Amino acid sequence: MFKITVPATSANLGVGYDVMGLALSMSMTVTFSAHASGVLITGGDPRFQNADNLIYQAFVRGCEALDQPVPGVHLDVACEIPAARGLGSSAACIVAGLAGANRWFGQPLERLDLLRLATAMEGHPDNVAPAIFGQLAATIMVDAEPVVAHYQVHSSWHFAVVIPDTPLSTAEARAVLPTQMSYAQASYQMGHCTLACTALERGDKAMLQAALQDKMQEPYRAKLIAGFADVKALGATLNIPVVISGAGSTMLAISADAKRLQRFVTQARIQHPHWQVQVLTIDQQGFQVQEASRAIAE
Ligand SMILES: Nc1ncnc2c1ncn2[C@@H]1O[C@H](COP(=O)(O)OP(=O)(O)OP(=O)(O)O)[C@@H](O)[C@H]1O
Ligand SMILES: N[C@@H](CCO)C(=O)O
Structure with missing residues (x-):
């Protein structure tokens, strides 16, 4: 065994x-x-x-x-x-x-x-x-x-997940994505992906804020996740980037300030009392x- x-x-x-x-x-x-x-x-x-x-x-x-x-x-x-x-x-x-x-x-x-x-x-x-x-x-x-x-991943980063009570299958979330993108869009996404890796490795807050602006899937998938706009807005008020985790429905928040992330967790639990909201480590x-x-x- x-x-x-x-x-x-x-x-x-x-x-x-x-x-x-x-x-x-x-x-x-x-x-x-x-x-x-x-x-x-x-x-x-x-x-x-x-x-x-x-x-x-x-x-x-x-x-x-x-x-x-x-x-x-x-x-x-x-x-x-x-x-x-x-x-x-x-x-x-x-x-x-x-x-x-x-x-x-x-x-x-x-x-x-x-x-x-x-x-x-x-x-x-x-x-x-x-x-x-x-x-x-x-x-x-x-x-x-x-x-x-x-x-x-730099030790300064802290992570929280906001897990809705409704599932979203990967197949469904992939089905809403476009099948093509322009050179300009590909260039935008390549740059942001590269800098996101660097920012996570270096612990660079300004770089992470700038890099985690997804245009490839979030605009299409956000509408599949009830409450996404609220959680994203909560992150914005606390200066915490929030992204869709995988294909959703979970949202991932990343911050170098553990106390501020705890405030995000507390507020997200008030916003969505039936959802699971928790701090995780790497x-x-x-x-x-x-x-x-x-x-x-x-
Ligand atoms: N505990 C489990 N035991 C067996 N199969 C499971 C279990 N958990 C998930 N699965 C399988 O995985 C499927 C979910 O996969 P899906 O790719 O849709 O979501 P996910 O892997 O949770 O999300 P993502 O790929 O976006 O991170 C379920 O429909 C089931 O087939
Ligand atoms: N990269 C995948 C993750 C989910 O398996 C997607 O976004 O569809």
Whole structure:
């Protein structure tokens, strides 16, 4: 028996659509143990307690990639990451399943191999890269091979998430985006994405404020998130940038002033008493494998 713990992730950081992602201190833990045959799933959302479960689908994919027969498996799921809220729940499932198959057969695959497999399943690398490596990752694909840049996020940054009580599927949020953009728009977005990474790494407040002005998806997706305008306006009054986390519906606030961010959290809870609003820290390591009672370093 072993456990795989995978962090939640916030993709895009507004301006880094399908490229950037940040690992956060919220997680899913899956306990893998032998089962007579097929799959038994306990814990987690009852909707997912069947063989279509994405963790199990990724486990099967991992076994296939390793050229191994799929063993009978019991998956016991403990999940803090809400589904379809822009916090990388699908990426966490995929990484847990692939890492579980890898551990089952003696860990022959490196983390970069898992990233290649996970990206093929998820369709884009921005959530799965930080779920695998932790911290802030920017990933490009070169002929289906991921190339990842890792950024050490400056310790001055503090993060809060505002999680609405309504889901928004990634498929729905992608469907509202235009299919083309101009050179001028591409240039705007490339510049903002590059400077956002630099600002997060350096702890540069003015640069982050300037860089986190997304024009590629926020204008189209904002209308899908009831309450987005209120939360964005609250951030503006406190000088705190707010971006859509992943495909939404969660919003991510970033500040170098912990007390001001706490005021944002308090006010957001008053604005939306039924939503989950919390301060999170950066996950440093990506997914972890735990044997019995001790964590093993890979
Ligand atoms: N605990 C879970 N167990 C099994 N499957 C899950 C679980 N959580 C999420 N999923 C799967 O992931 C899907 C949600 O993925 P989707 O890409 O829409 O949102 P997300 O990954 O939470 O958000 P984003 O990609 O924007 O960060 C669910 O419909 C379900 O198929
Ligand atoms: N980059 C993705 C993240 C969600 O999976 C999107 O914005 O659609």
